[in-house]
Amino acid sequence: MNLKAAPVRLSTTSADFEAEFKARLHWSAEADAAIEQVVADILADVQRRGDEAVLDYTRRFDRLEVDGMPALELTAAELRAAFESLPAQQRDALETAARRVRTYHEAQKKASGESWSYRDADGTLLGQKVTPLDRVGIYVPGGKAAYPSSVLMNAVPAHVAGVGEIIMVVPTPGGEKNPLVLAAAHVAGVTRAFTIGGAQAVAALAYGTRTIPKVDKITGPGNAYVASAKKRVFGTVGIDMIAGPSEILVLADGSTPPDWVAMDLFSQAEHDELAQSILLCPDAAYIERVQQEIDRLLPSMPRAEIIAASLNGRGALIQTRSMEEACEISNRIAPEHLEVSSSEPHRWEPLLRHAGAIFLGAFTSESLGDYCAGPNHVLPTSGTARFSSPLGVYDFQKRSSLIEVSEEGAQALGHVASVLAHGEGLQAHARAAEMRLRSPKP
């Protein structure tokens, strides 16, 4: 094997930088019309035929010949058995990761997910009541990208939020179950689990069938069919973000061992050919050393072919004029994962406005965050960090405004509401306010 991984080399001082940069960044989430049609048909069919349709598609797409829906449910005992069958080291790692993820999300709930209220001078009470969702569905991909860590990252925040029932779906093509995924479901406190996937699983969760309970929200990553299905059922149920290929951006000032940076770029590239790894650094010599480490380390990587395809197709090593400029470019990219591989990460962090997760300092490899540091690894991709956030406790809660207007308050507010309502031509609104006045309008 004579594999070579050579991410494109760009420099911000080059005349054609803008064009090359934009070309490299471009990734289109545009829907594929053929996929859209297939998904629309599957959704309609599951809505109409329920369990029967789910069974048909599961037979067809996952080659699962079962005689009824009960055979597609994973029992609590089965999940526990999967956990108990693991080597001690894996059991401990799963439990440690779950504990750390739980602690972080408990802090998150405390910081931003509690009910609040206040009374104004008129005695009017205003606030918000924060409550958990009743029932959520978490989608866990099967096959080659079956990640037990994703089970933790979806189920633990739901649990911390106080969600009553967590329904997991995970396809098991050909009947192959991933014991780590089942074990993670046990550790994370999943309520019920079904071995279904694809658009049919999304439909079953969104509409409910005789066997699959209808949920209030569906979270978790999936392939293009799953993404299209989630987008279509949005409104009937809540959904989290639509995930694109994973990305890492490393901002380096040259102080981190270059083999660490090379491996961090690999750790993103190994996900799939469309994953994107970018290095931004003002130091040309350091960039060269990272490339040398890429060359040295690549042959030893079991997933070398995927890594090479990703780095050659979508990777970039970009020399910037300064770290400040690197921060600006990072803001334009709004990366999912942003490593500030610098000896002074807190100097640059305030300049970084858009990113899913920011990893500060050389010791904070993205992979520590992916598995067990505590924060969620479900993060906004493809620049959506400009407007969206990591999956969190807040995704499994909703808010209700609380308003209690005192008799006194109704006097002050009534006149304002009356004027504005008349201005909008909504006279019943105005009169409802006026009726509460002690001296009603003539």
Add this chain to the structure above:
Amino acid sequence: MNLKAAPVRLSTTSADFEAEFKARLHWSAEADAAIEQVVADILADVQRRGDEAVLDYTRRFDRLEVDGMPALELTAAELRAAFESLPAQQRDALETAARRVRTYHEAQKKASGESWSYRDADGTLLGQKVTPLDRVGIYVPGGKAAYPSSVLMNAVPAHVAGVGEIIMVVPTPGGEKNPLVLAAAHVAGVTRAFTIGGAQAVAALAYGTRTIPKVDKITGPGNAYVASAKKRVFGTVGIDMIAGPSEILVLADGSTPPDWVAMDLFSQAEHDELAQSILLCPDAAYIERVQQEIDRLLPSMPRAEIIAASLNGRGALIQTRSMEEACEISNRIAPEHLEVSSSEPHRWEPLLRHAGAIFLGAFTSESLGDYCAGPNHVLPTSGTARFSSPLGVYDFQKRSSLIEVSEEGAQALGHVASVLAHGEGLQAHARAAEMRLRSPKP
């Protein structure tokens, strides 16, 4: 005019209650295929032709014969002039409402929208940084449903969040501008405003044109074309919820003057024929008195025809066995607006899990909340309060996880990450963690 408004009378003790209740509740948000196709074409056209396409559609749909995009921009001076031209009473009402909405949303930001972090025993820093969106678009409906209060409710939370630029779009069919809407944009601190609407305005904001700046998120209600366009551009930009018809649910224990309740039901029904007003009450005699007040008050209402159509088509007066049962039914409906018209509202509030806004006590008419109590009036409709929240400061912020693993922390976490990464077959992830260990694996 011999108009009659007779909401259907149901009782939970009746044998066919479930069937009648479900039939009454049913409202389908299913997409209309014809609208979907029109919208898809408009989006593609605006993406391709930019300003030219926006001009064409504005000419066609809004009958605005202008010679270029500049004529479609409302200047800051024009917004200010609109404000200054208003009667003092309307100016004061707008400013009072804006001030109260601002105070409430500032409290909301403080309670749930600030950055936070902590360090664990190993010195690892974990937290979230909360930052405002750079630029948002707010859609304000034109024509018969042009509501200045909606301008405040969208723009003020964006402003409080710290959004850099707030771009307002509002169609002005036939060139008719609503001075209250323009004045509200002035009061709320809108950055730029354009007289465009429909799917073409959503497309212009989502993709950007030479004249219309591309935004990060689009909020605000609109008709079926706007809703479909927002759903389609979701992912390219963020969107708020997709709004259905407005609804009110009144839980009454019989202690509120029945004409107040009748008018509160009217205040929802007057929005449009599809709006829904429901009364839940254990007291049959009180329900009868509310119906009498409906009969007495209806003829005096300027929008009596719309009110009657809404109440006859979608309204309901439901007798329950108890207030407890009324609360259960309310949770099934998950109403947008929920009035607890009771002498002991705090007895029932803890039982109410799903609602956009909860109005406590007889003096808290929905209309006070709609205009000026402070909380947002953009609320989840059609049962989506089961999983979504009022528009708020949080809709104009996003979060980035912060992780700084200390050298000590990397030792503890590295082993866990390595075990889990190997379990997932992601060796580069494992090695990135292992490289940070002081005693690397053999």
